[in-house]
Amino acid sequence: MGRHREFCVETALDAALCVFWRKGYEGASYADLTEATGVERPALYSAFGNKEALFRRALARYHERYLGYLPEALRLPTARQVAAHFLRGAVELNTRYPDRTGCFGVNGVLAGSDDAEPIRQALIEYRATGEAMLRERFERAKAEGDLPETADCATLAAYVMAVTHGLAVQAKAGFRREVLQAVAEQALAGWPENARSAAAHDS
Amino acid sequence: MGRHREFCVETALDAALCVFWRKGYEGASYADLTEATGVERPALYSAFGNKEALFRRALARYHERYLGYLPEALRLPTARQVAAHFLRGAVELNTRYPDRTGCFGVNGVLAGSDDAEPIRQALIEYRATGEAMLRERFERAKAEGDLPETADCATLAAYVMAVTHGLAVQAKAGFRREVLQAVAEQALAGWPENARSAAAHDS
């Protein structure tokens, strides 16, 4: 008995998930959550518990609603296909929704409140300058015949930056150094070579 | 004339830099900053301006004090060496100081206050399960002869996760989809092959 709930719990959870995706855990306030869900604060508390519990529910829902490509990838016959499907699925998901780019999990603590937007922009620019330096250096390498004519310097620079960011996230997660070193070595396995550079390697 | 400053500005900046490195921009409170620097709030304000200005000063100092390996890398003769030095330098820096692992820039908005520690741990575990699934899948691939006997499945899994995290960070930074797709393709360039898998490729 008693009064009926006037909102759909799953719908509200989906809306909350989008807010967390965009703003991260700490960046999402209850003001944001009530606005997005159309549900007042006390109702959110009674339906989900506190903010942390709500975020965990959102994480679980993210997994079941957006990460279907992951089991898909794991079912493929070859490891290369698995990795390819995994990476392509991540790219697709990270860019599909313009209002919530990136990965829910990474953003979860990478994103922050709106007040931190200038700082976020400063860091983006900072990383962009580093990437630009890398790209210019690679272009010089191509001119010098150190990279093949077919090499895409911008992509190589972005790739190196991506691996670096991935390493940073993993280091933050407590990965042991040897693991990270192995990852870095693996990242170099596909480095483009031409006849000349293939002749004499470092290390 | 007037009273002398009783603390060293650069020393205080170094201490503040460590706090930001560990806790990120929003996660670092003035309570943390005063404790780490030994300088009271108003003195920090008079010396550096507000929190945002202090963070920018810390970022600049991070660049000059910790990123020396970057110009080092750029000076090397081959692109492969540049990338190798870059990645190895990042690994070294990301793991050198146990009290502030990871990258200042990435942590800057990835890290958060201490209250968010359970959430951070939950996300770490979540990513770890995904990585474990990937590793098991690769081990199966090795048993099936799809990966060479020499393949290190744990490293391959960590590598794929790292690239995925890097892609997420870049997507968050507003990278265009084509760029990310090129990065993902590049990440597959060094995928280990054996005679059998080299024979018949997908895509």
Place this chain on the structure above:
DNA sequence: CCTTTTTCATAACGGGCATTACTAAACCAC
């Protein structure tokens, strides 16, 4: 020594946060 100037530390300020009393309304059982 006294005035002026700068820095110091305590303590306050307004604002936003997560969380929760509290009251009115809606519903079911009887």
Place this chain on the structure above:
DNA sequence: GTGGTTTAGTAATGCCCGTTATGAAAAAGG
């Protein structure tokens, strides 16, 4: 229809945040 029970929405609570007013302490000039 009435009583018991659950939800809705307003508004309050306490806390911590970044920032700053306030007045004492210290240094230099005359």
